[in-house]
Amino acid sequence: MFRPLDGAVPLATSKATRETYWGLTGTEYLTFYLFATIAILVFAYGAYSRLARYARASDDPFPRVDDLVGRVVSGTKTVLSNEKQFNRDLYGGLMHSFIMWGFLTLFIATLIIMADEYAVQKILHQPSAWVGDFYLSYQFVVDAMGLLFVVGIGMALYRRYWVGNHRLLDRHTSFEDDLFIWSLFALGIGGFLLEGLRIYSMGIPEFERVSFVGYALALAFDGMGLASLGPEAAGFNTGGLNVENLHWAIWWLHSLNAFFFIAWIPYAKPFHMLSSFANVVTRDEQAGKRLPNVPADLDATNAETIEDFTWKEMLDQDACTKCGRCSAACPAKASDRPLDPRNVILDLKKYRESLDAGETEEQPIIADGGTSVIDSETMESCMACMACMDACPVEIEHLKSFTKLNRQLTDQGDVRSSMQDVFQNVMQDGNTFGDSPRDRAAWAEELEFDLTDAREESVDYLWYVGDYPSYDERNKQVARSLATILQEADVSFGILFEDEKYDGNDIRRVGEEFLYVELAGHHVETWEDCDFDKIVCTDPHSYNTFENEYPELDFEEFADDPMMPFEYTDEWNADGEINVYHWTQAIEELVTEGKLDLTGTELDYTVTYHDPCHLGRYNDEYEAPRELIRATGADLHEMPRNRADSFCCGGGGGGLWMDFEEEPKPSEERLREALEDTDAGAAVEKFVVACPMCMTMYEDGRKTGGFEDEIEIVDVAELLVEAIGKADEANVEIAAAD
Template sequence: MAKFVLAQAGSEATRPTFWKIGHIGEAIFYYLAAVAIAIFAVGVYQRFSTYAQGTESWFDRLDDLSGRIASATKIVFSNQKQFDRDLYAGLMHAFVFWGFLTLLIGTTILAIDMDIWTKALGQPSFFEGAFYLSYSLVMDAMGLLFVVGVGMAIYRRYWVAEGRLWGKHTSTEDDLFVWSLFLLGVGGYVTEGVRILGTSATRNVSFETVSFVGWFVYDVLAVAGVTPEMATAAYPVVWWSHALLALAFVAAVPYAKPFHMISSFANVVTRDEKAGKRLPGVPDDASPEEIGHGSIEDFSWKELLDHDACTKCGRCSSVCPAKAADRPLDPRDVILDLKQYREDLEAGRTEEKPIVADGGASVINSETMESCMSCMACMDACPVEIEHVEQFTQMNRRLTESGQMDANVQDTMMNVFQNGNTFGEPQRKRPDWADELDFEIPDAREQSVEYLWYVGDYPSFDERNRKVARSLATILEESGVEYGILYDDEQADGNDVRRVGEEGLYEMLVEDNAEAIRSCDYDKIVCTDPHSYNTFKNEYPEFEVCEWTEDDVFHYTQVVEDLFRELGLSGSELDYTVTYHDPCHLGRYNDEYEAPREIVKATGCELDEMPRNREDSFCCGGGGGGLWMDFDEDPKPSEERLREALNDTDSGSRVEKFVVACPMCMTMYEDGRKTGGYEDDIEIVDVSELLVEAIGRKEQVEVAAD
């Protein structure tokens, strides 16, 4: 058979175009194609003209455009984001994407041959012989992949009824999209099979076996009793059905869900590599009513593009800890609520109303925004790089400026404003945690140091976290490195102050902390808290008052790992079975996963990983101001995480210690241990506390704590 097919690789190995359609039908097709393309072009223009009405983005989104396009192409063509957390969905999307792209390229090649190469240029068709055989094989193979992928989508959506695919914004549009794709794929093969059967009456079609799916359809039709004459009579109906559906799909792309094929790529191209890690500022001349997003006109063009790029896949919803805890937040719904409101407003279907407010007379309710933990799980899971946290923060700013901030958060902000810390304690008490140590903490304001240690609010004022501060101080002292702290010149870092919407207060903290640090002679800044680490590393350097760069800032685990290795700190090995929780601001925000693990392993502990670890880690519930609010949650994120440690790890109930590297996580999990009834089952410890015990200094730290 192979020899025969190769022998047919001459002028006979081709297929008739517009077979049985006729010249009038051909003219009608070209007319309809022109109309479809015109509708498509107008729709795309209208979409992008809408983005042009948005405000300027705070960050440059179009710098190094060629590099951005290359990077986006790699992300999109590899389908790497689709494979994250969901192999089935990754394979499904890859099949659909590559199959659809191949069919689109194949159709374009056919159009070039028919309309440009032969008709316009008068050249003999290249759509024959070996080229045609290769073309047919590739198109059938990739088209089959496309149909399989769409079939997988239909199976998961309707048979399995995957929960995350359904929500308040699920509509007929979604059904039409997936079924149109399926009918386009299957219809192409039916058209091919009918054509092969119909033309078999007048020519040898054995070379068409390379079109193995079309040949299969041909065989099925023949077995079913369909004659070549019947196929010939049916072909125009089959062809027109397929052609009209294809043209209608093209025309509908800018007006419905298929537009994500364009908007998603544009969204990936214009993404901010530090999205969420850093937030947009506020113009110096902005009046209070101009701060935050109060109307649709306040959204930037990139944020409007975010809305259109959403595919309703629900990945963000499925990983959101606020939604899992039954808080009133679904990140997908927020994005789609904003999109629907904009479209309804443009169409005159609704009246203008506030974007966010306390009560039901707004697009988004204030409790929804207050529920966000700023953990960035939604952004990490989003395959099209939607930047949820930036928009959520802008809405929180509007709540703040309009006096609708949560009462507990408002009290905390007042503490920060009046005392420079979230606890409302006098600043003179900030270094009291070190009073009982058997050595004196150097003052970085008075001597040169290698490590300027920013201790942070919770290690300074929270009794449980003071033990963490003493442990880290002991490690630094034992290592012999030159380090020091700012004593009472240290202010709250402001990371979460900014994320609850208090931009003015945040900028004041930046100025105060930067001024204190600028007066010191140091090489590196080391932070106890990942929240401090994030804002010092990614946000402070954007202010002119700061003289350091992101390369000068470290989390303590990064420093201690190096000290442990270089200075050979060692002692008795520990034999605990432990699990480690990745803090959002250390892991997902800043990609540091290994330093804490290396320290834990070096102490001799058996480390059993949580099922959700590294970038897939589950938030403790304290971020985004959550530590300062009271929510009606079931279950609390901290309780769910401890349950996971004891029930879902390989070691299960043998896990003795739940290891953290964040003071806020320590606070949340100590609370979850009590409220969840886990006090007798597991102990919460910081990485530094494990290491202090390993080097034989635990007793001294505990004596100082007492």
């Protein structure tokens, strides 16, 4: 045991404990609890104000608190594991884990002391449990986790101020961000300083070795020769600069900092500690892949005022931590389009709070010309790729708010003329090209066999071909390839010919909800008259909307509307009795069943594969296309950004029909990545896609980016049809890149 300092009396190791309010007078004790009460009341008022604001907001269309126990358990697992924080950012994951686990441990440790002092001693009149082995274990854990907490804060300070991480610095970065991180740092450091000063004043008792951080600081103070009057002189005294006076001053500064932080939580950035957990608990597992339906009431508004936003959308805004992960993942921002997902969410929050505080007047939520909260061009830039949602560690449902804003644009008639042309084409001709519905199956005329009319004959597979495979010359080759593959597998399949219309997925995300409902009603009514087992889609966008959105539609709400050309009133496929497939899933199933023989095929190509957003991030299908590519014998090399981290082609959310001044285009950046950043590098011959929109965007990017002589864009179906030796029958031209 170390020699006690002059005047200090060492504590017996068998009585290992410490005095909770060491050095405080009775008046100071009462003052402490007065401040504590004020802090708690200020916190409670702020929390109540937040909840009251959510209560005044619009109802959310999706169930958010059903199976609440299960939601809380699942949310707790997500939060405590920090799994989303580790996504694509090991440093950030470790940093946040250290801070959160350390903070929670220190908070629980404080609750234990309160329970011991009040519940055990004052209410139950039992001796303190905070002695001996329990005290020693307690002190060790608190020091260990407190150290992790300080290390985590140090990592955050390093990233923010030394490295200057670009994600963290933006127009919404403010003094509150600095105050938040420095307040936490002061709490961590202050706790250890108090511990070290107390141990030093007590004579550095042996049992306090378990408090290894405080013990080390006590030894440092001893080495510095800091004056001490001993534990009996604790508190403020006239002894000048000594350990006890320092302990007293730092104790009060530490306590006031803690009270300030508690009171501040509901009013600024610290509130994310509560709102983020609530946001994870109330998340919609299908957010993005399905969207809220618009009421049939034509007087209903979308985003005319801030009151149109639901309580969950406001919770999304409050849960945002300004971490910038969504911004870093956004392909629109990477291409210098005027969209930053974080800023849209925070702009809405800032406007709401300013309006509530009476600091600003009401203004349009979204419009053209800079007089609104959000500029129309910002939302037109969104590709609806869900990269922002996938990257968000607190489950903010960006796309739900973004679609609300786009619907408002459409209601106001503020969409681009090119999009208005698309809407007109769909209304008049049932397709986005404006071509005759009678020509919808003209692509099949070059096949060596006739396609079955699913309206007249029973089929196993009802094949929804889609707009681009039906009308776009390049994608017609994909349609013929897939038809040939299905024919070779000897399965029963058919199409709807002119009764097939555009699926509606992307015009819905641009905001044209009623036209989407019209298309959905037409399709489900047509399908009701057909006899089939499964729906197979060429396009992942069609697959998503049939699988996830048509079953959500309340057709009965619209059936009486004379503008709606359908009388269907049931819920379509609500029980999932009809299986909906992307074609790669259906063909992989046929290969597994032995109905399509790919054994022995060996295509001598070096290829890479691009995950379509609507197949991958939207619906978690990553392996079926890859299995088919591998089955052809092609040498598949993954790009660095693959699967959930895939980079959008730029065609989603209406991007296919809009022109942007962007550099580089998302498609050009992706092709550069394929040729420069994959393991095979420039040896990659073919860039393989599984989406007609991707095909269109990458063929364009191949030309504008100067990649025509370096790489070829092919669909998985085109690889397959060559592998089975049927490329000629499909009238598909297959050629390796020069």
